[in-house]
Amino acid sequence: MRGRKIFSINFKIKKMEENQVFAMPRIGDKAPEFKAVTTQGEINFPADYKGSWVILFSHPADFTPVCTSEFMTFASLESKFNEANCKLVGLSVDGLYSHIAWLRTIKEKIEYKGMKNVEVTFPLIEDITMEVAKKYGMMMPGESNTKAVRAVFVIDPAGVIRTIIYYPLSLGRNFDELYRVVIALQTADEFKIATPADWRPGDDVIVPPAGSCGVAKDRMEGKEDMKCYDWFFCTKKLDKDTVLDRILKK
Numbered sequence: 392m393r394g395r396k397i398f399s400i401n402f403k404i405k406k407m408e409e410n411q412v413f414a415m416p417r418i419g420d421k422a423p424e425f426k427a428v429t430t431q432g433e434i435n436f437p438a439d440y441k442g443s444w445v446i447l448f449s450h451p452a453d454f455t456p457v458c459t460s461e462f463m464t465f466a467s468l469e470s471k472f473n474e475a476n477c478k479l480v481g482l483s484v485d486g487l488y489s490h491i492a493w494l495r496t497i498k499e500k501i502e503y504k505g506m507k508n509v510e511v512t513f514p515l516i517e518d519i520t521m522e523v524a525k526k527y528g529m530m531m532p533g534e535s536n537t538k539a540v541r542a543v544f545v546i547d548p549a550g551v552i553r554t555i556i557y558y559p560l561s562l563g564r565n566f567d568e569l570y571r572v573v574i575a576l577q578t579a580d581e582f583k584i585a586t587p588a589d590w591r592p593g594d595d596v597i598v599p600p601a602g603s604c605g606v607a608k609d610r611m612e613g614k615e616d617m618k619c620y621d622w623f624f625c626t627k628k629l630d631k632d633t634v635l636d637r638i639l640k641k
């Protein structure tokens with residue numbers, strides 16, 4: 392009788408563990424704080440990154456092919472992100488020595504798509520306890536109980552989460568898109584505009600909506616220097632050099 396009761400309790404605990412709900416930070420939230428050990432020493436997040444944009448991203452596991460292709464790509468693009476005042480921080484639920492061994496292997500042995508001797512110099516967080524991964528909603532039990540999904544958090548210089556993107560284990564990220572996101576967010580902040588579908592620097596940008604009937608009328612009558620598809624949907628030119636000069640020289 393006692394044995395059956397213990398079995399039943401254990402069964403319930405297991406079910407509860409399987410159905411665990413992890414915190415999911417949202418766009419507009421302050422980035423959750425943590426201290427962590429990384430391949431570049433300890434970090435205090437996001438305090439150490441105040442004044443910079445950051446991409447905090449998770450990968451499922453060291454010594455796996457998709458993750459290796461991603462790390463080589465990200466490391467090759469790191470200087471481009473840094474020029475846009477954006478730092479990179481990786482995380483997986485592996486330990487520090489696994490991280491070190493994997494990054495050494497990447498540098499010493501892997502040649503992929505013309506990239507070789509790639510040194511990953513941005514911090515890679517060890518998170519064997521899954522403390523950070525759970526805080527950031529990087530564990531998705533429907534996908535894996537033991538590996539983080541490919542999460543991307545773009546965090547602004549004030550430590551606010553501005554974009555969140557999730558990919559499953561099998562799908563490598565598009566790094567052109569991640570760079571586009573960083574530039575588009577900075578452009579929106581700098582020029583007080585919004586960016587339309589598939590926007591890239593040099594494309595027209597969307598101006599804030601008309602705030603009165605008079606402004607709506609003026610816009611539709613062509614009195615403002617913009618192109619209006621309707622009164623609520625107006626764009627203006629913003630040339631590529633103006634965007635990149637402002638962002639990359641900041």
Ligand code: BEZ
Pocket residue numbers: 451452455456457458459538560561
């Ligand atoms: C990979 O990075 O190759 C990978 C990692 C976990 C599951 C599937 C693929």
